[in-house]
Amino acid sequence: MLHLVTLLLASGYVTLCSHIQEYHFIKEAKTWEEAQISCRNNYTDLATIGSHDDMKRLVNVTAASGMTEEIWIGLTETRVASWLWSVGETQSSHGVAEYTNWSIGPNSSHHCGGMRADGKWRSALCETPLPFVCQEEHFAIFTEGSSRVYIVLQEKSWREAQEYCRLNNTDLASVRNQTENQALQQTVFEKGSSLFLIWIGLFRDEWKWSDESDSSFRYWERSQPNDDGVCALYRPSDNKWYDRDCTSSKYFFCYSEKKVMRQIVRVEMKSNSSFDFSDSAVSKAILNQIQKRYDGVKLQWSVQPDGKIFHKK
Known part of the structure; x- marks a missing residue:
């Protein structure tokens, strides 16, 4: 029929209607906590970087100042872990992975996530070399005839895969519901049917922003964080983030809300x-x-x- x-x-x-964060470079050496107090007294808070666009603006402000030393931002480790999405700004609940599709509960010692051929998710050690899938940064919605994702068959660690996607103006793929999960599964494994597990944008971490934003955007240097401390800073020489001892005295970034x-x-x-x-x-x-x-x-x-x-x- x-x-x-x-x-x-x-x-x-x-x-x-959007509020744009305006960054303020403060050339006064303070500990992370002292910097936080200063920002809250004079602006909104220590800088939160919630997207690729925010990161670009932070880089531009730093370049204009001529500063080359390390600068505090508002990220700190809390010991309370959440599963998040690499792309950050486009995700529900500020990047927290509300929709999940785990095959079994994620291993507590694993901090990165991938998708199997059946569409189920598996946690894995982030250093595991796997193929991966990137998505266009601002277009996570799957549309008929255009999935807006592409598969990279080179095997890389999760962080290397993330860096590869970002260097090509994309990010690791994310999904927010069963429909998008199924669309990604069909797109990826139809083109690479021999694949068993591929990296997607899932990662687990314990870092939170000073202003209590749940933004999942991170821009760590490949080897970071490496337990040098529980506060994050931005290093202008390579435009990456590092963890450091919070009692070190450094310059810092505050932010305030700009016009709508x-x-x-x-x-x-x-x-x-x-x-x-x-x-x-x-x-x-x-x-x-x-x-x-x-x-x-x-x-x-x-x-x-x-x-x-x-x-x-």
Whole structure:
């Protein structure tokens, strides 16, 4: 029997309002805790770097200052571990891996995660050489005909794989729900059916930001952290992060909130004919899904002149 599926196209507009972090380089040597107090008294807090874009701005501020010495940022070790996503800013709950698909519970001595051919996740030692999959940094959504991911068959450690992806303006792949997990599985293992386990962007760490942000973005030097201390700093000579003893006196970065940026974006969606875009519960659910992908950005639907959010196409 032949089954016909009618596809429904609809478009609407969503307004994005975002707060941009402005970084302030403080040329006063202080311990990490003293720097934290100073930032909280004069700005918002020690610097939080939540994305690749934040990191680029931090690098630019440092270059403009001419500083080459190590600089405190707001990251510190807490001994409370969480599984996070490498890409950071586009993940729900600020990068914490809420959706999981482990084959068995992750080993407590393993700090990196991969995907098997059946789509299940396995933890592994981060030094294990494995092939890996990268995704376009700002496009984690899988779309029909374009998965926006690519497979690298070279076997690398998790950190080497992450560095490879980032040098090519991408990041290790991430998924936020069963649909995306299945799409990634089919894309990767259809093209490399002999593969057993590949690195994805899952990692486990115990580091948290001073302002209590849950951002999972990290930019460690390949050998870091290596238990030199429980506070993080930025080293301008290689633009990487290192762990250090918190009692060392160093310059530091604070941040403050910059003006709100407002942007209206047109959104087009495709669904089967049973999908009712006029239902307020549907529009709310769609907005919630989009919101999860944008940390620090407040989203709202723009109501069009006829009182509707969506128009059928």
